[in-house]
Every structure is written in structure tokens, then in C-alpha cells.
Amino acid sequence: MTQNNHKRLVIPGPVEVRREILEAQTEWMIGHRSKAFEELFARLQTKLRQAFVTQSRVFVQGSSGTGLWEGASRNCIRDGRKALHLVGGAFSERWAEVSQLNGKQVDIIAVEWGQAHTPEMVAEALQKEAYDAVCVVHNETSTGVTNPIKEIGEIVRQYDETLYLVDTVSGFLGIELRVDEWGIDFALTSSQKAFALPPGLAFAAVSDRVLDRAKQVTNRGYYFDFLEIESSLKKNNTPSTPPVSLMFAADRQLDDVLAEGLENRWMRHAQMRDLTITWADSREFGVFAQDGYRSPTVTTVANGRNINVDDMAKFMGGKGFSMDKGYGKIKGKTFRIAHMGDMTISTLEEVLSGLDEFIGA
Ligand SMILES: *Cc1c(COP(=O)(O)O)cnc(C)c1O
Numbered sequence: 001m002t003q004n005n006h007k008r009l010v011i012p013g014p015v016e017v018r019r020e021i022l023e024a025q026t027e028w029m030i031g032h033r034s035k036a037f038e039e040l041f042a043r044l045q046t047k048l049r050q051a052f053v054t055q056s057r058v059f060v061q062g063s064s065g066t067g068l069w070e071g072a073s074r075n076c077i078r079d080g081r082k083a084l085h086l087v088g089g090a091f092s093e094r095w096a097e098v099s100q101l102n103g104k105q106v107d108i109i110a111v112e113w114g115q116a117h118t119p120e121m122v123a124e125a126l127q128k129e130a131y132d133a134v135c136v137v138h139n140e141t142s143t144g145v146t147n148p149i150k151e152i153g154e155i156v157r158q159y160d161e162t163l164y165l166v167d168t169v170s171g172f173l174g175i176e177l178r179v180d181e182w183g184i185d186f187a188l189t190s191s192q193k194a195f196a197l198p199p200g201l202a203f204a205a206v207s208d209r210v211l212d213r214a215k216q217v218t219n220r221g222y223y224f225d226f227l228e229i230e231s232s233l234k235k236n237n238t239p240s241t242p243p244v245s246l247m248f249a250a251d252r253q254l255d256d257v258l259a260e261g262l263e264n265r266w267m268r269h270a271q272m273r274d275l276t277i278t279w280a281d282s283r284e285f286g287v288f289a290q291d292g293y294r295s296p297t298v299t300t301v302a303n304g305r306n307i308n309v310d311d312m313a314k315f316m317g318g319k320g321f322s323m324d325k326g327y328g329k330i331k332g333k334t335f336r337i338a339h340m341g342d343m344t345i346s347t348l349e350e351v352l353s354g355l356d357e358f359i360g361a
Contacts, residue, residue, distance in 0.1 A: 014192035065190035071224030089140035116293035139171035144300030196341030272339035297340035
């Protein structure tokens with residue numbers, strides 16, 4: 001594997017993947033109806049349950065996270081019923097759209113980009129109307145806001161008919177998440193964010209309540225039919241051909257993640273957040289996300305110094321780093337520093353001192 005011209009990824013997905021993990025993908029191929037595959041799948045189940053802090057099953061799906069958005073919306077919202085989507089950035093906005101495009105009725109609680117949702121907002125909405133699901137993004141990657149998932153869960157669990165669906169695509173393995181304890185019915189993630197794997201796999205911790213609900217939904221489609229996926233999963237298998245090489249990489253990466261320890265991993269991310277925020281404030285950039293809800297995995301830096309983000313990215317490219325220039329409607333007014341996955345504090349320090357050199361600080 002050549003190192004020539006490789007720029008280390010400081011973008012919020014895909015993130016830098018360690019060489020050992022990339023190399024785990026070069027295992028000899030096995031058939032997915034073989035005993036060896038069943039064993040691989042079973043190993044993944046055990047480790048993924050630990051990683052999601054759940055006793056329930058964890059779906060392993062050949063798709064990006066977006067696929068499981070579609071699956072969640074299709075399987076969890078009945079005809080004639082509604083979902084409540086909490087929207088405050090590009091990703092939460094898109095998930096609401098995915099529900100609508102699948103023919104589901106959606107109500108939205110919108111907050112300004114950069115703000116978090118509160119349990120009070122959700123409590124008020126649930127008092128007014130019955131919802132089949134509340135859909136929340138744990139960590140809004142466009143704005144760098146982490147929502148209070150545990151506290152919102154305390155509200156949602158008071159309603160028997162309402163499933164709690166959480167997108168933790170850029171939160172999982174970087175920010176504390178306890179699926180069972182926090183009453184989460186469905187927690188979905190992708191491989192290429194804080195999991196630090198190549199893109200192409202999606203995972204979701206799935207409660208029994210979700211599967212009971214799916215039985216009451218007629219048009220579940222096929223590829224993301226949760227009842228089909230569950231019936232294969234019970235046999236340590238998948239309905240169609242999975243990305244086996246990526247699963248080898250996941251198997252290896254989960255060993256390293258669990259060896260580091262979930263709490264240590266969450267703490268390392270919190271330290272990287274604090275370092276980045278301190279840097280952004282002291283250089284008079286500022287931070288876009290509301291104080292108190294700033295993400296441990298990605299900082300959306302407010303461009304208070306009004307630097308040219310294209311020039312910045314070019315300069316940093318010369319130092320061997322691939323940088324982000326902001327997302328969606330806040331591109332340029334902000335830029336993001338991803339500090340997730342297997343990034344170390346010392347790599348982050350290298351990134352920040354490169355940026356210092358660019359601004360002449
Ligand atoms: C990246 C991202 C997605 C989309 O995931 P894909 O794996 O690209 O489909 C969804 N939600 C959040 C919060 C994300 O950061």
C-alpha cells in the first residue's frame with residue numbers, strides 16, 4: 001500500500017482508516033452460506049452488542065447509513081400514522097425527507113442550525129398528538145451539535161405506541177450511547193464515521209418493539225424489510241450477499257475498540273473536542289454550535305476571522321491533511337474539524353498547528 005500523496009482525512013466522513021484495518025479486508029474470500037461466515041457473523045453480533053450497550057440484536061447491512069434511514073421509516077411508521085422528526089441541520093432535514101419520500105406523514109420540530117433539541121420540545125409535541133415514532137439525530141454532523149438523547153428518551157418512553165429512532169451515524173463509538181438504558185428502539189450508524197472503517201456497511205441496534213411494529217406495516221419493501229433481515233440474522237446470516245471484506249475489517253476494528261474500552265474512547269473524543277474548542281475560541285474563530293451541546297466528534301468552527309476556506313484547505317493539503325470547508329448552507333461561513341474515529345490527540349495537535357501556521361498565529 002503506497003503512502004505517496006495520501007492526505008490524512010480530517011473530514012467528517014469517511015475518516016482516516018488505520019492500515020491494519022485496511023489490510024484486514026484482504027482476507028481470502030469466503031461464501032456467505034458457509035460455516036466460516038456464520039462464525040464471523042456471530043462474532044460480530046457479540047461485539048456489536050457490547051458496542052451499542054444492548055442485549056438486542058444488531059443488524060449488519062450492506063449499504064450506507066442512508067439505507068437504514070429508509071428502512072427505519074418504512075418499517076416503523078404505519079399507514080395513517082405520523083412520525084415526529086427533530087430537524088436542526090442537513091442530516092436531520094434529509095432523514096425527514098426520506099420518511100416523506102417513502103409516503104409517510106411527518107411532523108417536524110425545527111430549531112435553528114447550531115441549536116440542540118430539548119426534551120421539553122418533545123414533551124410538548126407528544127402531549128398534543130400521537131406519533132408512531134420520534135426520529136432524532138444524535139450528532140448533527142453539519143452543525144457539530146450533539147442532542148440530549150438520554151433526556152429525550154425519558155420523555156419518549158412514556159408513550160407505549162411511540163418508537164424512539166436515533167441516527168448515531170457520527171456519534172457511535174465517539175460519544176456516549178447506551179441503547180437499552182436510554183430506551184432507544186432503533187440506533188443506526190454507518191461504518192465510515194467514528195467507527196473508523198471504510199464506507200459500505202451500516203449497523204443498527206433493533207428492539208423487539210421495532211419488529212412487532214414492522215409486522216403491522218404492509219409495504220416494507222424488500223431490501224430493508226426488517227422481518228426478513230431478522231429471520232436471516234437468527235441463523236447468523238443475511239438475506240442477500242453482504243460485503244464480506246468489510247465485515248472482516250469490522251471484526252478486527254471491534255477488537256481494538258473494545259480493547260481501548262468504550263468509556264476511554266468517549267473520553268478521548270471529549271478531550272479532542274475541548275482542545276479544538278479552546279483553539280477556535282483563542283484564535284477568535286468561535287464555535288458554531290450552542291454551548292453545552294458541542295460535539296465530541298466534530299467541531300463546526302465559525303469563520304469569525306473570515307479566512308478563505310479554499311486557501312486554507314489548499315495550504316493544509318500541502319501539509320498532508322484533507323480538510324473540510326463547511327456543509328450545505330453554512331459552507332464557508334463555517335468549516336469543520338473532524339476529530340473522530342482512531343484520531344489521536346497528537347494528530348489533532350498537528351492539524352491545529354498547521355492551521356495556526358496558515359493564519360500566521
Ligand atoms: C454521514 C451521515 C449520514 C449519512 O450516512 P451515509 O453513510 O453517508 O449514508 C446520516 N446522518 C448523519 C448524522 C451523518 O453524519
